[in-house]
Amino acid sequence: MTAGQADTANETPPTPARAAAHSLRSAVRARLGIDLRALAAFRIALGAIVLADLLLIRLPGLRTFYTDQGTLPRDALAQSFPTFEALSLHALSGSLWVQGLLIGIAAVAAGCLLVGYRTRLATAISAVLLASVFARNPYVLNGGDTIMLSVLLLGLFLPLGARWSVDACRRGDRQTEPESSRICTVATAVILVHFVGIYAVNGILKFRSEAWMTGTAVQRIFHLEQYVVLLGPFLTDFSALLTAANWAWVALLTVSPLLLLTTGRLRLALAGAFIGAQLGLGVTMRLGAFPFVMVAILLLYLPPDVWDRFEDTLEAHVPARYRALESTPTTAKPTIAEHVPATLRRTGRIAVAMALVCGLVAVVGWQAIALGFLETPEPVTAAIDDDIEGASWAFFAPNPPEGYWWYAWEADLESGETVGTLTDESGAIDRPPDAADRDPSVLWKRYGSELRYAPASQYEPLAAYYCEQVAADGESAESVTVYKLEQPVDADGPTGDLEHDARLEYAC
Structure with missing residues (x-):
């Protein structure tokens, strides 16, 4: 008997329990894991969106909405929103130049996030300064802003700079093989579940609406002139098309949990349908960064085959020297984390995982309260009812404005x-x-x-x-x-x- 035959003979056949556990891990990984290239695309899109929001939306309104000479001076902010005034860095000064300086720092951080330079630090600075500018004037926020901030915070726990980044080039990371390019952690599960939860809550609210359930909601929305821009005004006369859009959107929201439960082509088709719907909002309605943030998050659901084809296309049509930040194999420098004792690293990972899970539970509970599934003290319920859109991301739900x-x-x-x-x-x-x-x-x-x-x-x-x-x-x-x-x-x-x-x- 040869040595190879002896090794084969000594192998313990997998037990049914082990086989079942392996199958379960594979199923969970395929549904709650994220391809590193999808994370890279998400980082690039998110960095571009934050940068555009700062330069195209916040900067032109800097004096009007963020200084003491505008519509909400700091004394008025302190009177109406004392907690926000205490936490906002932008509330430290009411002068225009300080606000401009903070916007400039935030724009530099967003640019670093875009190219993946010092990615975790850039993400942290972007999240802090974005939260600060949001707190400086709560009157100019919408649900899309809170979603953008929430995914930035979750991005701190994701390897956004692992691929297609300056950081990857600096570390000298080697090209990851397709079978090992998907990661599955508590953070990937939380961001995927969190996002599907937004759609699912919106779908539940739609089913409570007479306007949505009679197919007239989208027609009414397209007569709300303060929202409708660009291509929107041209669609108001196409009632049949708007009715079809009404039912198509309700149907998509109804099956939104399948974004988590499916894999492969079906998940790709669902994500593509949602991306198309969000881009449709972007070219017909004035909603700021909201539809584009949603598109960026939907990139996380695209299966590895999509990114394989994307990289194959780059290799076939783009010269190597022009490809986006390919890694060059070099000797990787040890990171600070590698010098931390293993026990301490393990404790830290457990603490982060528990914090992420607690955050997800809090968000789910928040949505359950807004939907009436959980009973709360009257002041809490009243506070949520005062602004259900901000509380539960209930865009045009349960009913659009009349x-x-x-x-x-x-x-x-x-x-x-x-x-x-x-x-x-x-x-x-x-x-x-x-x-x-x-x-x-x-x-x-x-x-x-x-x-x-x-x-x-x-x-x-x-x-x-x-x-x-x-x-x-x-x-x-x-x-x-x-x-x-x-x-x-x-x-x-x-x-x-x-x-x-x-x-x-x-x-x-």
Whole structure:
């Protein structure tokens, strides 16, 4: 008997329990694991989105929404949101140059995240500064912002820089074989479950809605002029198409748990359908970074075959010197973690895993409270009900708004004249040609949405801002009155009379 035959004879055949355990591990890995190249694509997309959000959305509104000369000075922030004021780095100063400096640092960190340079540090700085700027003005947030922040925080526990990164080049990582390119950890499971939970909660809320269940919700949404931009206005007359979109979206949300339960081509088809739907939102509605953040997260669900083909395409059509950050085999330098005792490293991993699981349980509980599945003390329930969209990411659910709104103002000048945006040239109060034009930016739209049901006192910073605007034009205003106007709509368009409400009269 040869040595090889002896080894074969001495091998212990796998027991049914071991075989079952191996099959279970393989099944879990295929569903809750993430390809390292998917993580790299996610990092690149997330870095680009954060950078665009900072430079294209936050920076143009820096003075208006983040300084003491804008619509929410720090004293007003401290009065309405004392916890946010205490935690925000941006609230340390009300000057424009400090806000610009912090945005600049955040932009550099986002750029480093994009290219994968000092990836974990860049992710941490991005998360801290993004949380800080969000806390500086809660009136200009939406559910997409909180999702972007949550995935940045989860990214701290994921190897985002393992592939296609400057870090990989600096470490000299060798090309990972396809069979070992998927990792499965508590962090990968949490981010995948967390994201599917967002869709699943939204789907449950849709089933509680008469508008969604009668197929009229999307038609109504496309008549909400403060949201609809770009290609959106051209679709309002295609009622059959919008009805089909209504049912297609409900169907997708219903089967969203299959993103976790399926593998291979079926998962690819589902992820592709969701990506198409989110891109459709991006070209028809003014929602800021939200649809693009969702697309970035959906990249994590793409199976390894997709990334194999992507790399094969790069190798076939792109010269090696131009390929994205390929690794060069060198002697890897020891990391700081390698000098930490094994017992301490193991304890740290367990602590991180427990923290991630507790965070996921908290998020699931939060959503369960918002859905009414868990009973809570009345103050907690009331707080969540006050802003269910922010609490449970319930976008246009359970029902879309029944009207679109905008704000107008009038200033009485010392000269006796009246200026402002309440009336048109004929002196009549009428709908604007396009309500979206009354909100010059995404931040203005969010600000107006959050103020809809706010008490009159919270309009004072806005009125003071208009007083300064009049003064900047060389006029002197005695008082400013802020109005909220709302046009009711249904699936067929505007209906009923235009409603206008004087929210505050403010002495300049």
